[in-house]
Amino acid sequence: MFTATHRVQFHETDMAGIVHFSNFYRYMEEAEHAYLRSLGLSVSMTRPDGSVIGWPRVRAQCTFEAPAYFEDVIEIRLKLMRKGVKSLTFEVEFYRDERRLARGSLKTACCIVAHGQPLVSIPIPEDIDVKFVEEPAESA
Template sequence: MSCTFKTTRRVEFHETDMAGIVHFSNFYKYMEQAEHEYFRSLGLTIVDKQQDGSVLGWPRVSAQCSFESPVFYGDLLEIRLSVERLGVKSLTIEYEFWRDQTKIAKGRMKTVCCHFTHGSPMKSIEIPEWIQKKIEDSIDHAE
């Protein structure tokens, strides 16, 4: 996996279960947080309000995560994000979670670029060229 973006996150107490282990559902939140940080690093946003009041957004169409090692309160996670596929309308991102030299988990999310207009159903659209260019540039710099 060629890493495009890295971020860190410390595990909070409220994210753990009765055994003191991070509850699996939090990994999906961690992926989303890393995705948002990645977009911000490119000067983009997940929810882009347009001048006409409509919104350009990225709803999820699939998400998965597999786990290899437990994580505990206070652990510092490194989340490595890579763009697996930049399609015409969709973006698939892979995530790897690491604590020091230990791989914790691996996940994947697929999102679709959509246009939201009040009173109308959301509509998938081609990723605007200027957004596609910023994502492509981040991939090129990672290789």
């Protein structure tokens, strides 16, 4: 499991001082980027031939359980649940202290963009694939 933290900024809240739901998707992305950096990767990687490998989202969802407020420090727990041939699926949980605030998932596809060409999904290159380790499924 990879863990990141985020302190809620004033501009992320609504008139009641509660974090607007859309920010949880940004927090997922923040944690995903930090996770990739921890592996020596990036969400956008230029290859020697000038093409760029990236990870666009193909699905994202989030279920909310409790509000987060201005100045809260949120712990974002990200787990790689599935490594497919061309995709990664993450489970994400958000906590303030021991209180779970929300849980979600994020699925990204490995894609390449060559100069002047459209975005194309590709199998995860071996030099990148070996860096990812799936979390074992929890038993009931």
